[in-house]
Structures are given as structure tokens and as C-alpha cells.
Amino acid sequence: MKHTFAVVAYQDSPYLEACLKSLVSQTEKSDIIICTSTPSGYIDSLASKYGVPVHVRQGIKGIGRDWNFAYDEAEGDLVTLAHQDDLYERDYTKTLFEAKKRWPDMSVFSTSSVSLKNGTMVEWGREERVKKLLRIPLRFRFLCAGRLWKRMVFLLGNPLICPSCAYDRKLCGEHPFSERYQFVLDWDLLVRLSGKNGRFICSEKPLIMYRIHSDAATYACIEDHVREKEEAEMFKKLLPEPMAAVIGNLYRRSYEAYTK
Numbered sequence: 661m662k663h664t665f666a667v668v669a670y671q672d673s674p675y676l677e678a679c680l681k682s683l684v685s686q687t688e689k690s691d692i693i694i695c696t697s698t699p700s701g702y703i704d705s706l707a708s709k710y711g712v713p714v715h716v717r718q719g720i721k722g723i724g725r726d727w728n729f730a731y732d733e734a735e736g737d738l739v740t741l742a743h744q745d746d747l748y749e750r751d752y753t754k755t756l757f758e759a760k761k762r763w764p765d766m767s768v769f770s771t772s773s774v775s776l777k778n779g780t781m782v783e784w785g786r787e788e789r790v791k792k793l794l795r796i797p798l799r800f801r802f803l804c805a806g807r808l809w810k811r812m813v814f815l816l817g818n819p820l821i822c823p824s825c826a827y828d829r830k831l832c833g834e835h836p837f838s839e840r841y842q843f844v845l846d847w848d849l850l851v852r853l854s855g856k857n858g859r860f861i862c863s864e865k866p867l868i869m870y871r872i873h874s875d876a877a878t879y880a881c882i883e884d885h886v887r888e889k890e891e892a893e894m895f896k897k898l899l900p901e902p903m904a905a906v907i908g909n910l911y912r913r914s915y916e917a918y919t920k
Contacts, residue, residue, distance in 0.1 A: 661760060662736025663753055663826065664691040667744055669724055672702040674872060675745045676814055681708045684743060688753040695730035697721055724839030731827070732834055738769075743823040747776070747869040754827050759861045767831035767858025768850065771824040771867040781870075783866065794819035797869060798862040804887075810854035815898050818847035825850075825867045831858040844890040851898070884918075 665683045665762075683692050688769050694707050698715045707714045717729040718857055730741055738756065742748065751885070765845070772792070775782040792815055803809045813819065825846065832853060837845045888908075895904035 661738070661755060662691065663843045664693060664734035664736050665740050665742045665748075666730035666734045667692065667694045667715075667742045668730045669694050669698075671698050671702050672700055674742045676703070677706050677709075678747060678888055679711065679742060680706060681742050682750075682799060683749055684710055684747040685855045686748070686753045687750050688757055690753050691736065693730075693733060695726070695733055695798045697729075715832060718738070722839055723842050724837050724845055727837045727845060728739070728839065731829075731836065734829075737830065738826050738828055740826040741823065745871040746823045747871070748866040749865075750867075751865075752824075752867040755863050755865060755867060756794070759863065760828075763801065763861055765831075765857070765858050765859045766861045767819075767828045767853060767856070768860045769826040769863075770820040770861075771865060772908040773821040773824060773868045773870045774866045775872055776869045777872040783867070790817075791819040791821070792864070795862055795864075798860060799864075801859070803860060803861040804861065805857075807855050810860050811851065813860070814847065814851050814854065818844070818850065820862065821868060821870060822846040823870065825896040828858065831856070841890055843887045844894050847891075847894055851894070 663712055667676075667679060667683070680692070683690070692710075692712045693715055694712050695705060695715045695717065696703055700715070704714060706712075706869065715729070715733045717726060719725070729739055731739055740756075740759065755771070756774065759769050760766050773788065794813065797809060797813050798804055800809075836849055836853075840850050847902045892904070892908045895908050898904070899907060
């Protein structure tokens, strides 16, 4: 079984080195690559320091294109799109391998997380508490291959932590992300994968530190209302319109975790 961390690097993030350190420190080793559409001497110097190859994407910019490029450049059976701002606990890959061995039909693996805001760890923030509640169906792992059961998990939002997700390339296919979205790419993909063969497994161990800061893409999508528009579109796909409007209004309250 082979796993690759494909680090999606954008510009010169001051957090990239910490992310790379967390990946090379895994108790079970994985391949690591950096994928970027904004090459720089800074990225190259860190890549050289940690012995990580850099893959450069040319052409039209776009987060969906960047994610698909990183996913497609990874080799092996399993791939995690590592976000340059985040930190991975030492047993992430070990837990991933254990889950895949126990559940060979696993198409998507994810974990719980803690937030890192202004250098302070926040383990039980409001958004994470809500996500844990929405993930309750995934604790019944013998049911997590059922298409309707998987889809139910995503009706009220996406409770899976995006950078914690590892995908089985054989079950998820190539070039899986929609390039029309900027924020709900992972939610849209997971909804589509829920209708296909493959088991969703989530470890409730917090194996990733999710960094919240004003330069993050999530924050930018809130500021220009992209998140609001795309989430409203997803709710309309999944729920009757009146319910979609109500849930969408409630969901926007979670944005306070990023803007305050």
C-alpha cells in the first residue's frame, strides 16, 4: 500500500515549513510532493531542505485546477491533499493504513481535528462540535458503504475536515474535483462519491491541526461571499428549497470562527 501527501502550495506561506516537518515526521512513511502554480525560490528552498520534489502547474489559475493537478501527480493507491497551513499528527498515516487494511473497500478516509487560531489550540470550537454531531452516522462503520447512508451525512453540510481526507485513487477516479467551485470542491466531490461504491471511514482521533488565519483561502471566500453562494447552491441540490434556505442561514453562523 502506497500513500502520497500532495502538498498544495500557494505563494510563499510562512506555514509551509511547519507543514512539511509534520509530514516527514510521520511514524509510517509516505511519499511527499509539493504541487504549485506559483513557483518561487522560497518553495524550492524548502523542498530542497526536506528532499521533496516540486511539481509545477502551468496555465489558467484556479483552486479546482490546482487540486486536480496535485491529486493526479500523486502516485500510489492513496492520496491526501495536504494544505500548506495545516499540521498533521505523527500517527495520521499509520491510522490511515490501519483503516485501509481493515476496510479494503474504503474510498475516503478522514479524521477529526483541532483548530489552531492565533497560536492557540482550540479543540472544542463550535464548528467542530457541530461537525462531530453530523459525523455520528459514520461511527456505524458496517453501514458506511451504503449509498443512502453516506449521502445522509452531507445533507446538513460537510462535516469532514478537507485536509484530513485521503482518497483511494482507484475508487475515486482521476481528476475528481469540479473546477467550477472555489470553496465547496470537497463537499461536492464527497456527495458525488457517496453515490458510488466505496466505504467512508472517519477516525475521531484529532490527527490534524487546522490553522485559522486571515490569509487563508477560507477567509477570502467568506469576505467575497463565494462561500455563502456555493453553500446555498449545495443545499438546494440536497434539500427542498424552503429547508435549504433555513439551513443555509443557520450554517452562516459558523463563519464567526474565521472572522472574529
